Amino acid sequence: MPIVELDGIRTRYETVGQGPALLMFSPGGFDASLDNWISFGRYKQLGFIDALSPHYTCIVYDRRESGQSGGRLERLSWPNYVAQAIALLDHLGVDSAHAMGGCVGCSSAALLAIAQPHRVRSMVLFSPAGGVTYRVAQQRRFAAHLAFVAEHGLRAVLDLARSTDAGFSKDPRVGPWAATLRHDDEFARAYAEADPERYEVIVSGTARLLFDRDTVPWPEPEDLRVLDVPALIVPGQDTTHTPTAAPYLQECLPSTEYRDVPVAQQTKEACAATLLDFLARH
Structure with a gap:
């Protein structure tokens, strides 16, 4: 897989498929490697890469301090994570992209949209992490x-x-x-x-x-409330992806589609159809 230095951070990434760009912020917390989209927890069964890559260029990467990417001994921050994502888009020459976050990747997807709304066509916030x-x-x-x-x-x-x-x-x-x-x-x-x-x-x-709040970490509600980027929100249902996290995003974001479907009904086929329908309209 390609490796590039972004702001002094060695970054492993991959592009899969063809079509409009879709930047994917990996699930997995502090182990947010690109492999998690096909090997980690529910994502292994949901098969997002296989479903989306025939229609979109899926850009996946190891977040800094994860997988084969490098790191720096400094205070880790959400702006630093987003800076890596922006640098990757710049490196690939991508002017605009859809953004998708899984788990805590939803925070980075939302922050990218806040930082550079002109570059984010839409957001998919899947099973956002957060809560007390x-x-x-x-x-x-x-x-x-x-x-x-x-x-x-x-x-x-x-x-x-x-x-x-x-x-x-x-x-x-x-x-x-x-x-x-x-x-x-x-x-x-x-x-x-x-x-x-x-x-x-x-x-x-x-x-x-x-982790400074009892909602979805970091994005300020005032920044979310004035964000015009359309968002699809699919809630989680456990102690990490608490039932309060997704409704918080729905309340704050002015342009949302909220799919209040129990996790047991979030099948591979249903999720693929939901995501493809949303992305095609934006």
Whole structure:
């Protein structure tokens, strides 16, 4: 797969299919690799790439600090995630695209539309993550990681990350830079030698600002309420994709189609038909 440097971040990406561009923000939390569209949880069964690629050029990529993409030891932020996406569109020469987010990828899709509404033809927000339970779980994960660092040090984080394939979402001890630690020796050396106090500030700041509210993380309601980009919202139904997250987006966004269908009825065929119908009209 192609690899390009975007704003100093090594980024693995792939384009699949033909037709109008569809930029896809991967599900999977801190393990948001492009492979998740075909291998992760429900997405393995829903087969979005197979359904959409005959009609659209699906642009998928490893979000920074995920998969084979690189990273930087800095406070992680939603604007940084969106900057990577914009740089990828620029690299590919894509002036406008549909945007689709799965899970926490919905936050990035919405923020891309807020940052550059002229480039986003429509948004598909599928099973958005958010809610009180989600926020608490995310912040608890960061706390567990910092506790491990305080007891064992950053060298132990590096050793642990390289001894397992578990990501931060499954094993908080390995931290949000686990994927980069595994394949980037230069980054790994700098990480292991980083100042522990500075590292604690970076991580605690990341936890506080990435997950700063009990709704869908980060997009401000005032920005959503004046966004003219049409959106299709399909709700989730568990402790991560809480039933409150999708209605929040529906309330804030002025131009939405809300498919209030129980997850059990969100079959491969039904979801494909819903997405293709919506995208064709925009």
